[in-house]
Amino acid sequence: MLNSLTNTATIILCYTIVSSALAGALLYYGFRRCFLQRTQTRFSKRFAGRFARYRLRRKVK
Amino acid sequence: MTKLPRYFRQAVLPVQLVSLWLFGLSLPVSIFFIIKAVPDYQQHDLVKILYLHVPCAWLSLQCYVVMCAAALLFLFYNHSFYGAALKAMPAIGALFTMLTLICGSLWGAKSWGSWWEWDARLVSELILFFIYCAIIILSNSFKETEKSDYACAILTLVGGVNLPVIKFSTQWWHSLHQGSTIHLVGPSSLAPSMMHALLSMLVSLSCLAALLYSLSLQIELLTRANRQRIYIRLRLNYKKAQER
Numbered sequence: 001m002l003n004s005l006t007n008t009a010t011i012i013l014c015y016t017i018v019s020s021a022l023a024g025a026l027l028y029y030g031f032r033r034c035f036l037q038r039t040q041t042r043f044s045k046r047f048a049g050r051f052a053r054y055r056l057r058r059k060v061k
Numbered sequence: 062m063t064k065l066p067r068y069f070r071q072a073v074l075p076v077q078l079v080s081l082w083l084f085g086l087s088l089p090v091s092i093f094f095i096i097k098a099v100p101d102y103q104q105h106d107l108v109k110i111l112y113l114h115v116p117c118a119w120l121s122l123q124c125y126v127v128m129c130a131a132a133l134l135f136l137f138y139n140h141s142f143y144g145a146a147l148k149a150m151p152a153i154g155a156l157f158t159m160l161t162l163i164c165g166s167l168w169g170a171k172s173w174g175s176w177w178e179w180d181a182r183l184v185s186e187l188i189l190f191f192i193y194c195a196i197i198i199l200s201n202s203f204k205e206t207e208k209s210d211y212a213c214a215i216l217t218l219v220g221g222v223n224l225p226v227i228k229f230s231t232q233w234w235h236s237l238h239q240g241s242t243i244h245l246v247g248p249s250s251l252a253p254s255m256m257h258a259l260l261s262m263l264v265s266l267s268c269l270a271a272l273l274y275s276l277s278l279q280i281e282l283l284t285r286a287n288r289q290r291i292y293i294r295l296r297l298n299y300k301k302a303q304e305r
């Protein structure tokens with residue numbers, strides 16, 4: 001009886017560790033991707049004109 | 062590489078959505094199969110840990126195979142995309158290897174009566190985890206991306222020697238770890254209900270790994286693009302200062 005209970009506890013512990021680790025990884029990558037995408041969009045909008053001028057100048061030269 | 066490659070940008074969202082959809086679909090199925098699977102005659106319900114341990118172990122090796130392919134492609138074509146494909150994987154591989162070791166340890170504590178044994182299979186899997194960690198450390202220790210990619214590609218290919226050692230460790234050495242029960246060719250010595258649980262869990266974890274990899278690759282490419290944009294901006298400011 002006790003052995004069966006400890007087996008069940010071990011199984012639950014194992015599944016909890018794995019599912020929380022994988023969920024954590026998914027959340028981490030998801031949030032990081034969203035943050036980077038947002039930063040890049042803002043950055044592109046802000047410096048779009050400057051990049052265009054820079055590229056144009058390089059082509060002219 | 063100032064932008065993400067066009068084919069990748071077009072493919073990334075469908076890949077992420079399909080893998081998320083398949084993962085959401087296969088997870089309840091695999092949970093159902095695991096609950097319905099017959100208990101082992103010796104281990105009883107403790108065998109349910111192996112439905113996580115075995116797919117995690119397979120995926121830890123699969124991740125390394127993908128890394129080896131990316132490293133070879135990078136060394137042949139010297140394209141930054143393959144470098145990013147290589148660097149996006151080690152963290153995911155390390156995660157699966159760590160989960161394999163934790164699950165195995167929990168199972169071993171109850172089944173073998175020991176948390177850890179200096180067994181060939183266990184030690185080679187631990188070495189794989191250290192190799193993943195070494196690649197992560199190496200990828201963050203260079204300022205220049207190209208040098209870092211090159212170093213990671215070399216280390217990945219050198220570490221690839223460990224893969225056949227893990228696979229054949231139970232045959233080459235006298236091992237406490239059991240040998241393979243599922244064979245690609247020939248009959249497998251596993252009950253059908255156990256096989257269904259194992260394969261469905263493998264499918265759902267593979268979908269999750271594909272989703273994590275596509276996100277990680279996108280992050281790596283976006284980071285590189287941002288770094289290059291910052292570099293261009295700094296050059297632009299420097300030129301402006303010179304003109305003044």
